[in-house]
Amino acid sequence: MAMSMSPAVSVSGLVKTFGRTRALDGLELSVARGEVHGFLGPNGAGKSTTIRVLLGLIRADSGTVRLLDGDPWRDSVALHRRLAHVPGDVTLWRNLTGGEVIDLLGRLRGGLNPDRRAELLERFELDPTKKGNAYSKGNRQKVALVAAFASDAELLILDEPTSGLDPLMEEVFRGCVAEGRDRGRTVLLSSHVLSEVEALCDRVSIIRAGRTVESGSLAALRHLTRTSIEAELGDAPQGLDRLPGLHGVDLGQGDGGGVHLRCQVDTDRLDALLRVLSAAGVRTLTSRPPTLEELFLRHYEQPAESAPQGVTS
Amino acid sequence: MTAGRMTAGLGELLRLALRRDRIMLPIWIYALIGSVVSTLVSIRRLYPDDASREQLAQSINGNPSLRTLYGPVYDAHSVGALTAWRILPFGGLMIGLLCVLLITRHTRAEEESGRLELIGAGAVGRSAPLAAALGTALTACVTVALAVPLLMTAFGEDAAGSFALGLAYAGVGLVFAGAAALAAQVTGTARAANGIGGALLGLAYVLRATGDASGSSGPEWLVWLSPLGWAERVRPYRDNAWWLPALMLAAFVVQVAGAYLLADRRDLGSGLLPQRPGPPAGAPSLRSAYVLGLRLQRGSLYGWTAGFLAAGLVFGGISQGIRQLLQGSGSAQQLLERMGGTHGAVDSYLSTMVSTFGMVAAVYAVQTVLRLRGEETGGRAEPVLATGVARLTWAWSHLVYPLLGSAVLLLAAGLGLGLGTGAVLGDLGGWTWRLLGAALVQLPAVWVFAGAAVALFGLLPRWTAAAWGIVGVLLFIAYLGPLLSAGQWVLDLTPFTHVPRLPGGTVTLQPLLWLTLVTVALGGAGLAGLRRRDLG
Numbered sequence: 001m002a003m004s005m006s007p008a009v010s011v012s013g014l015v016k017t018f019g020r021t022r023a024l025d026g027l028e029l030s031v032a033r034g035e036v037h038g039f040l041g042p043n044g045a046g047k048s049t050t051i052r053v054l055l056g057l058i059r060a061d062s063g064t065v066r067l068l069d070g071d072p073w074r075d076s077v078a079l080h081r082r083l084a085h086v087p088g089d090v091t092l093w094r095n096l097t098g099g100e101v102i103d104l105l106g107r108l109r110g111g112l113n114p115d116r117r118a119e120l121l122e123r124f125e126l127d128p129t130k131k132g133n134a135y136s137k138g139n140r141q142k143v144a145l146v147a148a149f150a151s152d153a154e155l156l157i158l159d160e161p162t163s164g165l166d167p168l169m170e171e172v173f174r175g176c177v178a179e180g181r182d183r184g185r186t187v188l189l190s191s192h193v194l195s196e197v198e199a200l201c202d203r204v205s206i207i208r209a210g211r212t213v214e215s216g217s218l219a220a221l222r223h224l225t226r227t228s229i230e231a232e233l234g235d236a237p238q239g240l241d242r243l244p245g246l247h248g249v250d251l252g253q254g255d256g257g258g259v260h261l262r263c264q265v266d267t268d269r270l271d272a273l274l275r276v277l278s279a280a281g282v283r284t285l286t287s288r289p290p291t292l293e294e295l296f297l298r299h300y301e302q303p304a305e306s307a308p309q310g311v312t313s
Numbered sequence: 314m315t316a317g318r319m320t321a322g323l324g325e326l327l328r329l330a331l332r333r334d335r336i337m338l339p340i341w342i343y344a345l346i347g348s349v350v351s352t353l354v355s356i357r358r359l360y361p362d363d364a365s366r367e368q369l370a371q372s373i374n375g376n377p378s379l380r381t382l383y384g385p386v387y388d389a390h391s392v393g394a395l396t397a398w399r400i401l402p403f404g405g406l407m408i409g410l411l412c413v414l415l416i417t418r419h420t421r422a423e424e425e426s427g428r429l430e431l432i433g434a435g436a437v438g439r440s441a442p443l444a445a446a447l448g449t450a451l452t453a454c455v456t457v458a459l460a461v462p463l464l465m466t467a468f469g470e471d472a473a474g475s476f477a478l479g480l481a482y483a484g485v486g487l488v489f490a491g492a493a494a495l496a497a498q499v500t501g502t503a504r505a506a507n508g509i510g511g512a513l514l515g516l517a518y519v520l521r522a523t524g525d526a527s528g529s530s531g532p533e534w535l536v537w538l539s540p541l542g543w544a545e546r547v548r549p550y551r552d553n554a555w556w557l558p559a560l561m562l563a564a565f566v567v568q569v570a571g572a573y574l575l576a577d578r579r580d581l582g583s584g585l586l587p588q589r590p591g592p593p594a595g596a597p598s599l600r601s602a603y604v605l606g607l608r609l610q611r612g613s614l615y616g617w618t619a620g621f622l623a624a625g626l627v628f629g630g631i632s633q634g635i636r637q638l639l640q641g642s643g644s645a646q647q648l649l650e651r652m653g654g655t656h657g658a659v660d661s662y663l664s665t666m667v668s669t670f671g672m673v674a675a676v677y678a679v680q681t682v683l684r685l686r687g688e689e690t691g692g693r694a695e696p697v698l699a700t701g702v703a704r705l706t707w708a709w710s711h712l713v714y715p716l717l718g719s720a721v722l723l724l725a726a727g728l729g730l731g732l733g734t735g736a737v738l739g740d741l742g743g744w745t746w747r748l749l750g751a752a753l754v755q756l757p758a759v760w761v762f763a764g765a766a767v768a769l770f771g772l773l774p775r776w777t778a779a780a781w782g783i784v785g786v787l788l789f790i791a792y793l794g795p796l797l798s799a800g801q802w803v804l805d806l807t808p809f810t811h812v813p814r815l816p817g818g819t820v821t822l823q824p825l826l827w828l829t830l831v832t833v834a835l836g837g838a839g840l841a842g843l844r845r846r847d848l849g
């Protein structure tokens with residue numbers, strides 16, 4: 001697909017206050033065209049607020065925001081025809097059926113693909129004949145998801161879209177996002193479900209208290225973090241306490257008379273650790289890359305840099 | 314033991330409900346009680362002696378349009394009785410409205426929002442939520458029933474009569490609280506429950522007014538079908554008919570028992586009537602914000618229009634007895650002129666009716682504007698505004714109703730009045746055209762209320778509901794002001810003061826243009842604010 005190279009979403013220095021609450025405090029976000037971008041943060045971090053700025057529903061106090069080469073506040077109507085949005089908390093009109101809402105939202109956006117609509121209804125197992133107030137939370141979410149995925153929008157903005165879905169439906173949702181990406185769509189996926197972001201996203205931005213604390217590809221982010229190491233050694237390793245970047249060291253008696261080591265190491269210090277270990281004679285070694293969970297927790301642990309429990313050295 | 318379990322958590326729920334109403338409820342109760350005292354004081358001031366009160370009674374009782382609005386004066390010698398006569402029709406309507414709103418707010422609306430489910434999962438008995446809602450209404454009614462006699466006796470009025478007044482007043486609230494409790498079980502939405510409550514209030518008013526209009530020469534028995542009629546017939550300070558408050562209490566108990574029976578037969582979250590499935594796809598026409606607006610607003614428009622047409626027919630139909638009643642009652646002339654047109658008794662009566670319809674249409678206009686705020690805070694505006702719909706388009710898709718829907722209501726009332734009057738007095742076509750015109754002339758005044766609501770919505774969204782306060786105060790002035798000889802500047806505050814009295818008066822365009830200009834200014838400011846402000 002021919003596309004301009006400018007990012008689909010680019011936000012910098014975004015500030016938004018509500019009275020005394022500083023909901024966004026210099027947020028940075030850049031979503032490249034055609035990527036699935038995870039927008040991660042705990043409750044109240046400012047994800048929905050950012051999305052509402054992107055949709056031109058609220059106005060930023062300061063900072064620059066570009067959306068599909070336009071200004072989300074000034075050009076909102078034109079931009080909205082090119083995107084589809086699924087809010088975190090979907091509310092429907094009581095006297096419209098789910099099917100009517102799907103068609104209405106699709107048409108207000110400039111049309112939707114009837115074949116895809118039918119297919120999505122089937123995949124999400126959604127009954128389109130129920131009235132708005134007869135749907136459960138998950139089913140209301142599905143109505144909004146079907147409306148979004150059945151459109152030809154080039155950008156999908158999804159705000160915690162799976163919060164009411166059961167695991168089977170989450171699977172369907174993942175399939176739909178993957179297909180969207182294959183069609184060349186850009187997806188901004190706000191979430192606090194890490195496994196979902198890990199499975200779907202090319203890049204992630206992690207925010208906390210209205211500020212971006214980490215941003216990049218998953219691979220790059222992992223690089224910034226610690227790898228878990230578990231090893232059986234012939235001898236006690238020498239000079240472990242002098243190695244920088246080592247955390248949560250747990251040394252003990254191994255099964256085969258050797259020494260058992262468990263620790264975490266900053267990924268860029270891995271090489272130095274391995275040297276020390278091999279000098280002590282490695283019998284078995286397992287290393288595990290950090291999960292997004294750990295990445296996330298590391299940023300949100302209350303005292304951000306305290307060492308994990310059980311340190312002996 | 315079972316009863317204990319059924320109402321477990323009642324105390325908590327009642328505390329929660331009263332906490333949620335800690336601002337609205339005191340304001341309402343203050344207004345309900347304060348209007349009694351202020352009426353008493355101004356009657357003492359305006360009609361200081363027996364002679365002046367006697368004259369007031371004659372002029373009211375001889376004038377069907379005033380009898381329709383206020384009911385007949387039953388005792389001119391007691392200031393207390395005059396106060397009761399003046400306050401009960403309008404005050405009864407207000408306390409009834411308060412109780413309907415309270416019950417719906419704490420039952421059906423809570424269920425609809427899913428909050429009741431949240432609470433229901435806690436240690437709360439099945440019967441507790443309705444009981445807590447009834448508790449808030451009872452709080453209001455008991456306060457009124459106690460405070461009114463205390464104040465009236467403090468002002469030197471007879472104690473028994475004062476208690477009868479308090480009970481008659483509060484009794485109306487109880488009857489409508491019971492009706493709302495029933496409505497909340499039958500309907501699936503708070504909107505529908507409030508709609509039923511409002512329709513019952515309107516019906517009660519029309520029945521009372523029709524019965525009172527022509528006295529014993531007409532269908533006076535209609536009064537007995539209306540709780541407002543019951544309150545009136547307590548006749549505090551003269552008859553003190555205690556059995557009527559007892560009847561109202563009994564009606565309350567029976568309705569509440571019925572509501573509990575129904576509550577047992579339905580599931581939480583649904584009404585008694587099962588939800589029917591609807592179309593699986595949107596009709597081809599469902600493709601614009603305006604069609605969505607129509608889908609959301611049409612039910613209420615149909616209901617209001619039917620109500621206006623029916624009430625118009627009834628009030629037109631009783632214009633029959635007016636000529637005879639007025640013959641020989643020259644003292645009515647002065648008040649008559651203050652109330653309405655100058656050409657003939659029937660014209661005066663009809664112009665009063667037309668103006669009353671205008672005031673009620675203002676309620677519709679504000680309600681339909683406030684729908685915008687409801688859509689916004691309910692999160693239903695966001696999905697529409699996240700598509701290619703501009704904010705102003707979205708706003709106009711609802712503002713069509715306060716602007717043009719109000720015109721439909723007024724035309725329905727004018728048509729009803731015209732057909733009703735023409736049917737009994739002859740000249741069907743002539744009356745119909747004149748009353749259609751007279752009704753439509755109210756439109757600019759109705760618009761001002763809509764304009765004020767739009768201004769609040771756009772500029773002070775958190776205060777949008779204050780539009781109801783404006784409606785309440787201005788309608789109170791318009792309804793009671795002329796008879797209380799309020800200063801002209803006070804009357805000038807209400808838009809309806811500036812509308813030509815029709816039929817009978819002369820049409821002057823200038824005030825209508827001014828009213829329209831005020832609407833444009835208020836509405837324009839509101840829409841400009843809406844374009845600029847944060848949504849949600």
Ligand SMILES: Nc1ncnc2c1ncn2[C@@H]1O[C@H](COP(=O)(O)OP(=O)(O)O)[C@@H](O)[C@H]1O
Binds near residue numbers: 022049
């Ligand atoms: N309309 C509003 N008024 C006041 N505070 C708000 C409003 N919207 C959001 N906030 C506050 O802004 C912060 C960010 O909220 P939000 O963007 O909804 O977080 P998230 O979607 O990441 O959970 C929260 O502290 C929230 O309370």
Ligand SMILES: [Mg+2]
Binds near residue numbers: 047048088159160
């Ligand atoms: Mg959120």
